[in-house]
Amino acid sequence: MTVTAKDIGKGKAEPGQFEAGQAVPRLEVKGLSRSFAGRAVVQDVALSVAPGQVTCLLGPSGCGKSTTLRMIAGVETTDAGEIWIDGQRMAGPGLHLPPERRGIGMMFQDFALFPHLTVAQNVSFGLSGPSAAKAARVRDLLERVGLASFASKHPHQLSGGEQQRIALARALAPRPQVMLMDEPFSGLDNRLRDGIRDATLEILKEERTAVVLVTHEPDEAMRMADEIALMRGGRIVQSGAPYNIYNAPVDKAAAAFFSDINVIRGTSKGALTQTPFGEFLTPGHADGAPVEIIIRPQHLKIDFDRGGRGPLPTPQDGTAARGRVVRARYLGRESLVEFEMEADGSRLTASVPGVFMPQLGRALWLMIRRDRCFVFPGQR
Numbered sequence: 001m002t003v004t005a006k007d008i009g010k011g012k013a014e015p016g017q018f019e020a021g022q023a024v025p026r027l028e029v030k031g032l033s034r035s036f037a038g039r040a041v042v043q044d045v046a047l048s049v050a051p052g053q054v055t056c057l058l059g060p061s062g063c064g065k066s067t068t069l070r071m072i073a074g075v076e077t078t079d080a081g082e083i084w085i086d087g088q089r090m091a092g093p094g095l096h097l098p099p100e101r102r103g104i105g106m107m108f109q110d111f112a113l114f115p116h117l118t119v120a121q122n123v124s125f126g127l128s129g130p131s132a133a134k135a136a137r138v139r140d141l142l143e144r145v146g147l148a149s150f151a152s153k154h155p156h157q158l159s160g161g162e163q164q165r166i167a168l169a170r171a172l173a174p175r176p177q178v179m180l181m182d183e184p185f186s187g188l189d190n191r192l193r194d195g196i197r198d199a200t201l202e203i204l205k206e207e208r209t210a211v212v213l214v215t216h217e218p219d220e221a222m223r224m225a226d227e228i229a230l231m232r233g234g235r236i237v238q239s240g241a242p243y244n245i246y247n248a249p250v251d252k253a254a255a256a257f258f259s260d261i262n263v264i265r266g267t268s269k270g271a272l273t274q275t276p277f278g279e280f281l282t283p284g285h286a287d288g289a290p291v292e293i294i295i296r297p298q299h300l301k302i303d304f305d306r307g308g309r310g311p312l313p314t315p316q317d318g319t320a321a322r323g324r325v326v327r328a329r330y331l332g333r334e335s336l337v338e339f340e341m342e343a344d345g346s347r348l349t350a351s352v353p354g355v356f357m358p359q360l361g362r363a364l365w366l367m368i369r370r371d372r373c374f375v376f377p378g379q380r
């Protein structure tokens with residue numbers, strides 16, 4: 001859908017809100033804020049979600065994800081900000097449409113199905129119109145969630161994963177413009193979860209639903225999201241495609257939210273910082289300013305060729321540094337090896353694919369992937 005001058009005339013969009021001809025986001029949130037008892041829990045949140053796009057609100061417990069979702073749903077009022085769905089204002093100054101008038105579907109962790117209704121009755125619960133059309137929609141959805149033969153069963157006869165798929169079918173049945181999901185997979189065991197996430201994603205994409213999914217699990221966000229909005233203390237601190245969020249974190253905490261990190265500390269001098277791995281360019285950091293160079297464990301490489309025995313690194317190697325193994329753990333897909341660096345006694349962890357369990361005390365040369373380092377101001 002595109003906004004035209006006619007839409008603006010009809011009050012469907014504000015002048016200047018969208019360029020003529022530009023696709024309207026299915027969901028647009030601007031300046032959303034909410035306080036409880038004088039404490040701001042959501043501050044100035046902005047989101048824009050296109051049809052068929054999944055945006056994950058990701059952040060630690062208590063950062064305001066659910067409150068944001070509840071305001072979009074209309075079950076919580078806003079203190080400030082606006083919520084637009086398909087070019088229509090749902091909430092704003094002096095306006096608060098109830099949830100049932102917002103064209104949204106909701107799925108939560110405790111997706112209670114009606115126990116006294118059959119699967120088919122549960123799915124058709126929110127549908128109106130001729131019964132033949134309702135029955136056809138229910139059949140179609142049950143087929144797509146792979147549970148066509150369960151139509152006449154009752155919820156207690158279904159496993160947790162099956163119930164979750166019925167809840168998805170029920171939420172999608174009225175063809176909501178926007179689907180709001182709050183930790184919908186967290187009640188499922190690990191073995192089921194991946195399959196159900198993928199199946200859910202496929203159906204949401206087919207239906208071209210705009211999705212906001214709340215999760216505190218970075219893996220889930222990376223797997224599901226087209227866009228991640230990383231929240232902290234009620235604010236979105238960074239948003240973008242999973243690749244960008246992971247590979248260009250806005251600060252140390254954003255980097256640490258997705259994986260363990262190594263921190264190499266130094267002091268900037270003449271836009272350079274000395275480390276056990278040689279000099280790093282640290283432009284923009286004042287002389288004498290503390291600097292933290294962040295590197296994920298998978299980007300700290302063990303130089304197996306040298307194996308701790310070979311000649312000292314040449315100037316061309318430049319970036320190798322020696323560390324002694326102080327701990328090695330095998331985690332199945334990878335091994336985590338912790339080193340104490342000879343140069344300054346700092347501790348760094350390398351992740352090695354597969355099994356690598358070197359003896360404690362063994363000295364190895366380490367290399368650092370400089371293109372995968374993030375440089376941030378350090379603490380004084």
Ligand SMILES: Nc1ncnc2c1ncn2[C@@H]1O[C@H](COP(=O)(O)OP(=O)(O)OP(=O)(O)O)[C@@H](O)[C@H]1O
Pocket residue numbers: 036037041059060061062063064065066067068216
């Ligand atoms: N109705 C309310 N009254 C008072 N405080 C509330 C209310 N709802 C939420 N809060 C507080 O607002 C803060 C944010 O809560 P919210 O549920 O949005 O966080 P969250 O990021 O979704 O966390 P979680 O992942 O633990 O659910 C919390 O400190 C919570 O206690």
